Amino acid sequence: MKLRSITTIGACLVAAAVCLSGCQSSGGKKADYPTKPxxxxxxxxxxxxxxxxxxxxxxxxxxxxxxxxxxxxxxxxxxxxxxxxxxxxxxxxxxxxxxxxxxxxxxxxxxxxxxxxxxxxxxxxxxxxxFNVLVTNKQSGWTTLDEVLEYVKAHPGEVKVGNTGSMNCNMADCIRVLDALGIREDVTIVPYNGGSDNKVANMGNHVQLSVNTGADIQSAVESGDEIPLLVISDRRSQSLPDTPCTKELGYDVVTTxxxxxxxxxxxxxxxxxxxxxxxxxxxxxxxxxxxxxxxxxxxxxxxxxxxxxxxxxxxxxxxxxxxxxxxxx
The missing domain is CATH 3.40.190.150 (Bordetella uptake gene, domain 1)
Incomplete structure (x- = not known):
């Protein structure tokens, strides 16, 4: 009887040890990845x-x-x-x-x-x-997209549009949105090396419109030096909640x-x-x-x-x- 009790106790201890080992391997063991930065x-x-x-x-x-x-x-x-x-x-x-x-x-x-x-x-x-955003500058006097379209149509060849880069998706967005607005043949696109150069050119009125990213234009929009007109997207930008997007205006150019x-x-x-x-x-x-x-x-x-x-x-x-x-x- 005594021997049986000792055997039973030993079996329980072994089972407990196995259970503890299993818990450590499943819950306490370090993950295999990542093990370094x-x-x-x-x-x-x-x-x-x-x-x-x-x-x-x-x-x-x-x-x-x-x-x-x-x-x-x-x-x-x-x-x-x-x-x-x-x-x-x-x-x-x-x-x-x-x-x-x-x-x-x-x-x-x-x-x-x-x-x-x-x-x-x-x-x-x-x-x-x-998001790529079509913006103008405060010197232009425009505050809405309709004002821009009316002026460009009445003055073909006069307005310049800045863009960040040339053979890239920014330029593709710029071309597609100008096509959608029906003014591509009435403006001249001017590529710049970066978003900062693009912004400065627009603020200085070297170009009257610009397609630039929301991140690049944020400070200029906050200061009033650039006026956002149209966000190229399927939804409005949280940073520009009052600016319409292409999709809501019916333009099929929605690449974010x-x-x-x-x-x-x-x-x-x-x-x-x-x-x-x-x-x-x-x-x-x-x-x-x-x-x-x-x-x-x-x-x-x-x-x-x-x-x-x-x-x-x-x-x-x-x-x-x-x-x-x-x-x-």
Whole structure:
């Protein structure tokens, strides 16, 4: 009888030990990923919109094993050099790319590369949206889109329109919206190297209209030096709630300018899901949302596959415009 009791007690202890071991392996064991910091290539210089967005997100990000993102600035060729570096990186989950998907599209459609980077990189998720906006300056005296259209039609060839870049999706947006408004043949498009140069040219009345991003024009709009007329989007911008968008006015030009995270092709789905879920949690933080809105962007978390489908549709819309631009080079 005594022997049986001892045996029973021993069996219970073994069972308890097995149970405890199982609990530790399922709940107490460190996750397999990430086990070290994750490098995030920001393909622009420090202080730009993509850089500030990425570093702001990092402050709220919580990853397994107390790991973090490390922003790595790789500037050059309008973001292409950093994008290419990410494309050529190992797909082990420890190199990501923070970039603007429509810029990634531009590298391919514009002829910078023969590689279809916007499909060959794995889109993890969208984080925030920017928008191209048609603006004028206070010297013009215009305050509404109708006033602009009336003047341009009465003075063909007089008005200049600034744009950020040339062989890119910004130019495609500019051309498409001018076509939709019926004034493309009545104005002259002037490309500038960057959003800042574009803004300064409009504020100085070197151009009377400009297509520029909401983030680039925010300070000038707040000061009254630039007047927003039309947001190129399927919805109004939270930063410009009083400015109509193309869709509501019946114009079929609705490409937004998302900011997202990419990984090299072949990165495991498990790793992508971990990153995506962590970013989603950041995007649900109201303090982060307000901080990004202050930058002229608006938080808009979108799963990678959903955003990729939307981008693929936009690509089909703008391909003919790129083909036209190439013929005119």
């Amino acid at each position: 994750i490098n995030v290539i920001v393909p622009f210089s420090p202080g730009g919109g993509s850089d500030v967005l990425t570093r702001s997100m990092m402050e709220y990000l919580e990853l397994p094993n107390d790991q973090t993102f490390v922003a790595v600035n790789v500037d050059g060729a309008a973001g292409y050099i950093g994008c290419q570096q990410a494309f050529n990186s190992a797909n082990d989950g420890y190199t990501l790319l923070a970039h603007n998907p429509m810029d990634v599209v531009s590298y391919t459609l514009g002829g910078t590369t023969d590689v279809s980077l916007y499909t060959e990189l794995e889109l993890i998720c969208g984080i925030a949206d920017d 300018k998302p900011r997202g995270l990419y990984a090299p092709k072949g990165t495991s789905q498990e790793q992508i899901d971990i990153i995506s879920e962590a970013v989603k949690n950041v995007c649900e933080n109201e303090e982060f949302q307000q901080r990004i809105l202050d930058l002229g962007l608006e938080v808009n978390y979108v799963p990678g596959d959903e955003l990729q489908t939307k981008i693929d549709g936009w690509v089909e819309d703008i391909k003919p415009v790129f083909e036209e631009m190439k013929k005119q080079q």
